Amino acid sequence: MCDRRRVLVDRVRPTVDGGARPAKAAAGQALEVSADLVCDGADVLAATVRLRPAPSGRSGRRRASRALEAAMVDVAPGLDRWAAVVTPSTTGAWEFEIAALADPYATWLRDLQRRSGAGEDLAVELEVGAAIVAARQAATRDARALRALSLVLRDSGMAQDQRAAAAAAPGALALLRRTIDWSGATVAGPFPLAADRPLAAFSAWYEFFPRSAGARPPHRSGTLVAAAADLPRIAAMGFDVVYLPPIHPIGETGRRGRNNSPDPEADDPGSPWAIGDRSGGHTAVHPDLGTLDDFDAFVSAAAGCGLEVALDLALQCSPDHPWVEQHPSWFRRLPDGTIRTAENPPKRYQDIYPLDFDTPEREALERTILEAVLFWVGHGVRVFRVDNPHTKPLRFWPWLIDAVQARHPDVLFLAEAFTRPRVMERLAKGGFTQSYTYFTWRTSKWELSEYLDQLAHTEMVDWFRPNFWVNTPDILNEYLQRGGPPAFRVRAVLAALTCPSWGMYSGYELCENVALRAGSEEYLDSEKYQYRPRKYHAPTSIAPLLTRLNEIRRRHRDALGQLRTLRLHHVDGDQ
């Protein structure tokens, strides 16, 4: 004999791979849960969404987390699509399930009204309805109400249409909805949700190199102390997050000079992504920038301005990183005994050794990385921008992110993966809170419309939170190079007002647009290889526009956050 549950539940959303990983949600933000509910025949269905904190998850504030239930409604008649809106109250792991059944009372009532409309005698049908009502189980007060209603339906002293009206009265409908016996329902789920804190769903990022703050090129580096003094300016523009490229010691072996020259001058500071020297690696602060105490003070100063600090998580080492001596097996060696440097044949990056995740000591490597992340969490960092996550095993990230968020559900991860769409998908599904996007290279109206439609109106919203960056230290795109200040204004408007999260790298406000050479997206005199102190208060700065954009964003926060991305027609752009 086959299963008796009549409703089939399909295409449940939001989900990731049928529930294999959590879909994205945000604490306090309304979330639409939907599904195909398919039943034989023509019965009226009843369906409900049940949301509750995940039993094994740690919610931020457990006491404030509460289970809740919402009735689903048929949102696409004829297409069997049902939906309800629920709101997880706190940050952390949640889950939902969907229960659905054919509702005998609602079906009977609809048919009764059709029969009544056709002028049929309703005597037998009212008796049928009375039996349905009388069979309902309920606690004392509802039980009395059910008994009373069934007596009314059977009361041959009352006119049939009066009894039919009693069956359809709001109180009767609520009573019969409340007392549905869900034991015969099809239950789908539970499906996991990760309810991030609100910043995950709505954020404005500002990236800058602290070593340029107060620097005196070519000799003297800027410091975290000087950088802290710049925070009020950034906060005044309305940004939420200040993201710092790696702040760790920088190796000397293979160091790159200005404009990525393989022959550095003595004073060239090297790329911050060539992490580590004998003084320390991923848990150390570059001595030129200051001390760990200076970093703690910087985080406090940021918090004082309403800013959060995001650190760069770049899982690679300079040849001088302590791990190279301490853990020789974490690096892949060539037959000649040397370590293979990072490369994209025939290009080589002599200042960087990749970590070998195929090492037999992978468990120790992964644990050490987790500890490094937790180290910075211990110093007040709750946001990480992950460098090139797509060059590390895809299964590593869910492991790392889950391990961190199980302890600290408020920690957010931004994936810096400019790569193929399916790889970006796997990273986002694997747990990255936000992702860099192709926005930078979408410049014509049709490209932007198509891309925004894809981001905002497909299943991607279940797992992919775009963060639109107008520039990065690696990407000064052709549109900005050619278009000058008007192009900078256009791109800032588009990023800030079409995407719930956006970001810029400092210098953008000054419309810096000189590329290394024609056809390159690299900056001339890139800050990756030298100090670049700036005169931010120049009269040509577009900071007033950025301030205004972040103000508009805050005013329309609900719209931007709810849709996740706004449709392009909300913007009166000049493209």
Next chain:
Amino acid sequence: MCDRRRVLVDRVRPTVDGGARPAKAAAGQALEVSADLVCDGADVLAATVRLRPAPSGRSGRRRASRALEAAMVDVAPGLDRWAAVVTPSTTGAWEFEIAALADPYATWLRDLQRRSGAGEDLAVELEVGAAIVAARQAATRDARALRALSLVLRDSGMAQDQRAAAAAAPGALALLRRTIDWSGATVAGPFPLAADRPLAAFSAWYEFFPRSAGARPPHRSGTLVAAAADLPRIAAMGFDVVYLPPIHPIGETGRRGRNNSPDPEADDPGSPWAIGDRSGGHTAVHPDLGTLDDFDAFVSAAAGCGLEVALDLALQCSPDHPWVEQHPSWFRRLPDGTIRTAENPPKRYQDIYPLDFDTPEREALERTILEAVLFWVGHGVRVFRVDNPHTKPLRFWPWLIDAVQARHPDVLFLAEAFTRPRVMERLAKGGFTQSYTYFTWRTSKWELSEYLDQLAHTEMVDWFRPNFWVNTPDILNEYLQRGGPPAFRVRAVLAALTCPSWGMYSGYELCENVALRAGSEEYLDSEKYQYRPRKYHAPTSIAPLLTRLNEIRRRHRDALGQLRTLRLHHVDGDQ
């Protein structure tokens, strides 16, 4: 520590609900298996599809079923979509799995060629390649070849570019592909496939009422013997299947007269869908049509013409059906003790009692239905057209179809469900071999293009096999009513040449197009309620066109069957 398998396998096709039910295939027909294969970094992947008979399934001819393997190729570079073509050799249950890994040799070779192109010294890299080759495990002959290749790569007496060429020689590539160690591969599956016999994927159906064959209205019914004499005419038009409306005894209680009149004349034969009288029900032959022996002779005569007989499976009863007395609990009763007739309030069908699948004796009901199907299978029937399957529980059909096909994998089921798309989807996913469609109501070019695109170029091909019917005894659509013979020609061309399976109800060749009344799709003097003998050899018959269409279909069988539906631009239609 996280899972070390680097490749993630996603969006595998063909599948139904991630493998919960078998996807559709046909014995001897090439099938494309595809998936997203997503890996970190930039390694070259190797992937394979493994197809084998399902361990628990019964294949039609077990000895001819063989496992096979096919290498997948990247069919959408940049989109990480891979595919291979496999062909299940026999009818029955099959399954496939996908294995994928990063291929160190292929990755090394690609990088070697890039380095060589950049004029780099290859000494160390050739050593790396030699080590990869030397580490491969293989049986004697391949082991010798691997040893020889690794020696060549290490032979410093040979020029580097000569050694690089040896690494890329076809023999070397085949050897290294053949000796891949799949133990580290990601394996997805197994995913079930139902390999139907070829008729499932390519068929032309002809429906007729045997009681009209040789009938003398209003008194005398036609017979199976007379109907058998008509089979050569049908076969000559090139049809594969003759489908008969129910051939069982017809009830008298509630019988409908001509044009569905509630007041039948004494001679009115009633609707064949009002199944059963005291002489028998679903396993009996209507005495007017003949005997069970006559039916057996009809099936043999059909086979002699190359035709298969399809029976109607209509799970409902006339009030006079033996089950009404034998199994009173199989029918739902009203409070007044009467059985509720079929209805779509306020419409009632007094000649039909629906079966109540919520009966406590559901197991006995379901077993009895299974036995009725197997009864007709025992009389040579291998094709069933199922009447209104969407009014029976959706989970009943997978149970019934699996139970029948486990014994007889060659049995096919056509779902007559003209209902909402999601319900039709669930029926098809549940196991129906073919499905009626919305074709009848898609008459403009854009409607047809859009519908054919959906049927042929979406995931629907994994589970939905459309059968385009130009008319049925219930559906004489407006286009035919108004368009006359040219419309009949157009619709036949469209159905026959855009869909692998098509069908017509007799009378179509005579362009019968008089409706019951304006706005109705019912025929005037519908054959559902009376005998309709026809003069098929009328000079106005479009039988020659139908014959020609079925000839063209056979010639283009591969194209039609492979695409499942042809794109509309293959047809030089006159719409």
